Amino acid sequence: MSLLEVKNLNLWYREKQVLFDVSFEVKIGEILCIVGESGSGKSSILFTILRLLPPYARVSGSVKFLGRELLKLSEREMKSIRGKEVGMVFQEPSLYLDPLFTVGSQIEETYLSHFKAGRREAYEACIKAMKKAGIPKPEEKYRMYPHQLSGGLKQRVCIANAIVCEPKLVLADEPTTALDVSVQRRILALFRNMKEEGKAVILITHDFGVVAEVGDRVIVLKDGKVVEEGDVFEIFDNPKHEYTKKLLSAI
Numbered sequence: 001m002s003l004l005e006v007k008n009l010n011l012w013y014r015e016k017q018v019l020f021d022v023s024f025e026v027k028i029g030e031i032l033c034i035v036g037e038s039g040s041g042k043s044s045i046l047f048t049i050l051r052l053l054p055p056y057a058r059v060s061g062s063v064k065f066l067g068r069e070l071l072k073l074s075e076r077e078m079k080s081i082r083g084k085e086v087g088m089v090f091q092e093p094s095l096y097l098d099p100l101f102t103v104g105s106q107i108e109e110t111y112l113s114h115f116k117a118g119r120r121e122a123y124e125a126c127i128k129a130m131k132k133a134g135i136p137k138p139e140e141k142y143r144m145y146p147h148q149l150s151g152g153l154k155q156r157v158c159i160a161n162a163i164v165c166e167p168k169l170v171l172a173d174e175p176t177t178a179l180d181v182s183v184q185r186r187i188l189a190l191f192r193n194m195k196e197e198g199k200a201v202i203l204i205t206h207d208f209g210v211v212a213e214v215g216d217r218v219i220v221l222k223d224g225k226v227v228e229e230g231d232v233f234e235i236f237d238n239p240k241h242e243y244t245k246k247l248l249s250a251i
């Protein structure tokens, strides 16, 4: 069953068009990887799905999540979807953590903004999410401020924040780039587990090793257009587009 259906999506930042007729689907239990060079529009696809665009952006097309047209929802309805139904891990964790609050209170806040729960329940959900995100000694880290954590740990806090409400879909923009190999493996294992729980992930990555390890399907983006789409094995064994061949030969 289709969890997310994106059809003929176009995006303009002021006069400049950056997405051209982008269409793809994400099924339940699937990890879709988006690959493409810097500036090809990968992050813009995720920001458009969650409607986190600047006021000067213009969008046409359709983004259906479980049959609901997200592009037509009010901001209030979108708020109830962001973080709860659809989680997001951004590229630069420092930008999304508030320096004035402990990381534990920020993750709990995400939980409490979507569920009527007491402090104890929120605390337990927070510790569980931190463990799943591969944070060692989560009870200690819970009380720390972002500046007291390394870049890799901050990224894992963002991942915990994205999964604390157990969303059906996680959008992850280069989530493992700042992490060392063992933590990276743990995060990829977390994404694989999400598939088994009937959830799905859209993963932006430059790393074809990551695609091979967890991806089910891939879309290749070039200058805002989908130039190739297919199952991971098909793309690796038989890339059709010159651009995909070039990306593959670069690794």
Ligand SMILES: Nc1ncnc2c1ncn2[C@@H]1O[C@H](COP(=O)(O)OP(=O)(O)OP(=O)(O)O)[C@@H](O)[C@H]1O
Binding pocket: 013, 018, 036, 037, 038, 039, 040, 041, 042, 043, 044, 045, 054
């Ligand atoms: N908020 C914005 N306002 C104006 N232009 C933007 C904005 N965000 C991105 N762009 C432009 O849109 C195009 C696509 O950018 P986007 O960040 O989506 O690409 P990307 O493939 O994710 O790149 P990267 O891998 O470097 O993150 C680029 O030309 C970029 O300069």
